[in-house]
Amino acid sequence: MATLAPELKERLKLDRASAISAYDSHRNPDRLTTELRQCVDRILTAAWRELAMPDDSALVAVGGYGRGELFPYSDVDVLILLPAAPDGTAKERLEALVQLLWDLGLEIGHSIRTVDECLTESAADITVQTSLLESRLVCGSRKLFTQLQDRFFAAMDAQEFFQAKTLEMQQRHAKYEDTPYSLEPNCKESPGGLRDLQVILWIAKAAGLGDSWRKLAARGLITPLEARQLARQERTIKDIRVRLHLHAGRREDRLVFDVQTPLALSFGFANTESRRASEFLMQRYYWAAKAVTQLNTILVQNIEGQLFPQPACPLAINQRFNEVNGLIDIAHDNVFETTPSAMLEIFLLMQQHRELRGMTARAMRALWHARTRINAAFRRDPANRALFLRILQEPEGILHALRRMNGLSVLGRYLPNFRxxxxxxxxxxxxxxxxxxxxxxxxxxxxxxxxxxxxxxxxxxxxxxxxxxxxxxxxxxxxxxxxxxxxxxxxxxxxxxxxxxxxxxxxxxxxxxxxxxxxxxxxxxxxxxxxxxxxxxxxxxxxxxxxxxxxxxxxxxxxxxxxxxxxxxxxxxxxxxxxxxxxxxxxxxxxxGGEAPSAARELRSRQNEALRTLRLYGLPEGAHERLWNQLDTAYFLRHDASDIAWQTRMLYTRVDADQPIVKCRLAPIGEGLQVTVYVKDQPDLFLRICAYFERKNFSILDAKIHTTRNGYALDTFLVTEPAFANSYRDIITLIEHELAEALLHPEVPPPPRKGRLSRLSRSFPVSPTVDLRPDERGQYHLLSISAGDRNGLLYSVASVLAKYRVNLHAAKVMTLGERVEDVFLVDGPVLQHARSQIQLERELLDALQA
Known part of the structure; x- marks a missing residue:
């Protein structure tokens, strides 16, 4: 066996390389997956024969490999089927075989069972039952394999299998948020992916209804056109999955942002002025997944009707529609041809009759095939326009109606720009x-x-x-x-x-x-x-x-x-x-309402509300005055009354404090901490505070910077850190102590680090922008920046501002997913000179670069 493994491994490698190389020219995923399966079949058969495995045993392919298709890096699942429990000699041969399979470099999933053990495991585990449903003899005893097949299908309870697999499908869909439109879908497991197609064929095969789209069409479960559509969409998604495997060099089924562009280029898509190549690829995928989702619904309902027949007792809703077992059905097959407006009416009726759970497969199919009749003339018809408005005006069911219309391509046909x-x-x-x-x-x-x-x-x-x-x-x-x-x-x-x-x-x-x-x-x-x-x-x-x-x-x-x-x-x-x-x-x-915006009126309102709060806390009359005399109008206009009261309670006895004062509380709005710093103003103060929060991995959501008349900085920050989401209260004292110590014993702030961009930001980089312009009064400048988010970004900005001695008066820090858009109110001598201002902007752009 020592020489056998390298020889077979090399043969497998060459055969796989040849099949993949041919794929570059024919681009047929079905041909490639079949050829890859055949490569493995030949190698496994050679290994079985070289090890002289017993004639009464069998090597059986199960799962996707048993289905007859193998993607470039998919697992190879095999069952070693034995006529009886192995003795000592047989165990040695089995161990040698399994070792050889692993030595070949295949991702092998194997089990060793007798027929009785297979049936026992199948009855206890729906996954094993599904795997055996697709079993295929690779080599060995056909008689033993046939015995397994006969007993397996004799024991199959098609109704129970249907219920188990549809429940499993619902759970899987819920895991992926019940939508095929995830921006990073799993082309195998997401709704509308390959697994949905496999589920159909599994339950159809278990019920004896067929194991291919052509056979299902022959049984009347789908039309020949639908069978061709399913085959086409399946081929599209398989093609994407094949390229995913080849691009990643491993088993990969997620269309993550990192791979979308290279895959799109491999399909021949190119960037345009308004759209990326990856957008064209993903739109093709979504349209395929949408069609699969719709046809999957029709097929599941039709198979359910075969397995769980119910007497149809149509109850007339009107001349065009009936209710059948809680579903809306068409009264005759050509309803939408004779009355095109019924394509909108059906959705309105489902809103008006809340007892209706959905459409029958017959109605869905008819609507799906009739949707192309929604043309310019249909859209101009006043009756159809009135129906569409009524759908939006109904008191209930509006969203369900629009989602169903979108799923059946009616909404996009009626609103071409929506399509x-x-x-x-x-x-x-x-x-x-x-x-x-x-x-x-x-x-x-x-x-x-x-x-x-x-x-x-x-x-x-x-x-x-x-x-x-x-x-x-x-x-x-x-x-x-x-x-x-x-x-x-x-x-x-x-x-x-x-x-x-x-x-x-x-x-x-x-x-x-x-x-x-x-x-x-x-x-x-x-x-x-x-x-x-x-x-x-x-x-x-x-x-x-x-x-x-x-x-x-x-x-x-x-x-x-x-x-x-x-x-x-x-x-x-x-x-x-x-x-x-x-x-x-x-x-x-x-x-x-006629009340002219007035800074004075707003200031009085906030001060009065803050005073009412302070009285509730028992502050002596006039206790606030010493602090408030040091605060200007801007402070009161930029802080809520609750903030003013909180800070006044902390500081009214320490207006001339020698030591830094740091106080924290749970954010009064949302999650996080509100941190107030009161300290004699000093150079680079904002930079050092940002450095502390950067070390602690806190994100700064908001910053209010203020300098009092007596030369103190009174700065307030709203910070968050997901790791402390449930324990913010526990770290308040720690932050108060550590930040106060950092301000009391200032050190030279370390140079900013280039924090790592997230995977999304690397895939779709945001071009940094810096906009610096004077405000309307010319007193301050507004600095607006936009960039991809990363750790330490605000600290990098603060470092540049400190270098140029730019004073910060206020900051609005906004994070939109993976992008930040921050606005700062600043002043400083450097801003009065065009050349130095340009140099500042250049350094800020450098700081924003990843």
Whole structure:
């Protein structure tokens, strides 16, 4: 055996290389997987014969290898089938065989069993049963293999197998969030992947209905056209999986960002001005996965009907549709041909009849094949336009209707521009959904504002929505707000034109049309103002109030903005951003109500509220005055009343403290810690504070920098660290002590480290930008930076600012997924000279580079 293993291994290597080399020319994944399987068959047969394995035993391929296909780096699962328990001599031969198989370098999964043991294991484990379902004789005793097959299928309970595999499929889908549209899908396990196709063939074979798409079509479970579609989509996904294996050089089924571009290039896709090559590849995958998902639903339902026949007792809903066992069915096969508007009516009826659980396979199939009849004439028909609006205006079932319409390609046919963004990726690193799924998620979020059972999630949004007339208008705006993504140009302006045309064509009122167009055009404006501009500046509020014009526009924009941010990624939204938006809403509402934005009025309001809080804590009358006399208007406008009261309680007796004072508390809004530093102002203070937080791996979400009249820095930071999510309270004392010590005994800050970029940022790098310009009054400069996020980024920026003696007065630090967008209010002599300002900007760009 010592010489046998190298010889067989080399032969296998050459055969595999030849098959893979041929694939480069024919690009047929079925041919490659068959040839790779045949390579292994020949080697295993040679090994079996060279070791003179007993004639009454058999080597059986199981699992995917048994199915007859082998991907470049897939496991090779084999069963060594014995007529009886092995004796000593047989055990030695078996050990030699298994050792040889491993020596060949194959990823072998093996089991050694008798027929009785196979049946016992199969009855106890659905995975073993599934594996044996696809068993295939490689070499050895055909008689023994036939005995296994006969007894296995005789013991098969097709109904029980169906229930087990469909439950397993539901659990797998839940693991992948029940969507084929993940930005990094698993082409084998995700919904719409190869596993869904395998499940169909497993349950069909177990039920004796066939083991190929052609045979299922012959049994009437699918049409010949559907069989061809399934075969085509299966070939597409197999091709992607083959290339994944070859690119990775190992078993890899995840289409992670790192591999999408090289795979796209291998398919011949190229970058264009508006889209990446990887976007074309992923859209092809998503369309294939979507078709698989739809046909999978039809097939599972048809097979279930064969295995669990139920008497059909149609209950007429109207002349076109019936209810059959809780599902909506068509009254006759050509309903959609004779009445095309029924393609929209079916969704409306499902909204109106909540007892309906879905569509019958017959109805889905008919609708799927009739969808191409939704053309320009269909879209111009006033009856169809009225039906579509009614779907959006129904009190219930709106999101389910839109999702079903998207799944069956009806929505994209009715809204051609929506069809263009189905399966389209977004490479801004904070969207975790394709564009169409993000849009539907935003519709979902707006819809939830209307539902009492979800009022606890966003009470303020639910309160506003309860008084909002015609909330369905917001659903229209949500449908169009990102519909122009990927076309090139400003998607807000392009989408605005689409929305305006839709509203006009569907007879919406002038008032509602104007609101929808406004929302689509300005759907990013509120988050931009709240997160990047100084809300304590009355001019900012006045300008935003001029933009929104009235309370209805303001309310609609606020609701859409919250729904939009929440619909990008669970990681993007946090309570701090929510508070910024709500503060902007309330300030703007007062301005729209005739109350001119006034810094003096806002200052008095916050001071009075802070004093009320201080009285509750028993502070003596006038105790605050010594500290407050050292604080200017900017401090009171940039801090909440609760912050003012908290800091006053800490500092009113220590206004002239010699030692640094560091105080922490749990963040009053959201997660994290609020850290206040009070110390005599000193050079590089912001840098040293950032250095401390960088060492502790804390992320700085917000920073308020202030210098008192008596020369003290009063700085407040909002910091988070996921590792301490459940124990922030436990580390408060530690941070207070360590940071105070670091400020009391300053050391030369270490040079910034180039923190490692995340995998996503490496795959889709963000080009750093630096924008430095004076504010309207010319008193300060606004420094805006954008870059890919990494550890120590803010510390790197602080190091450059310290080097140029730039003073920091305020900071807004915003993280959007893998990208940061920070805004700083700064001043300093260096900013008064164009040459030194340019040099500062260059060094900042260098600091932002990964």
């Amino acid at each position: 263009k963004i189905v399966g389209q990726m977004q490479h801004d690193l904070f969207h975790v959904y394709t564009v169409d799924q993000h849009i539907l998620m935003v519709v979902r979020n707006v819809r939830r504002f209307t539902m009492p059972e979800h009022a606890h999630e966003y009470p303020f949004c639910s309160q506003l929505m309860a008084n909002f007339e015609r909330p369905w208008v917001l659903y229209v705006a949500a449908l169009f707000h990102d519909i122009a993504k990927g076309r090139g140009g400003d998607h807000s302006l392009l989408g605005m034109s689409d929305a305006q045309r839709f509203c006009r064509d569907h007879g919406m009122s002038t008032e509602d049309t104007e609101l929808v167009v406004f929302l689509v055009q300005h759907h990013l404006a509120m988050s931009h103002v709240a997160q990047k501009q100084d809300l304590s500046d009355p001019a900012v509020i006045r300008e935003f109030a001029t933009l929104v014009k009235d309370e209805r526009h303001l309310t609609a924009l606020y609701l859409l903005t919250v729904a939009d941010i929440r619909g990008t990624s669970p990681k993007v939204w946090n309570a701090w951003k929510g508070k910024l938006l709500e503060d902007l809403f309330r300030m703007t509402l007062r301005a729209l």
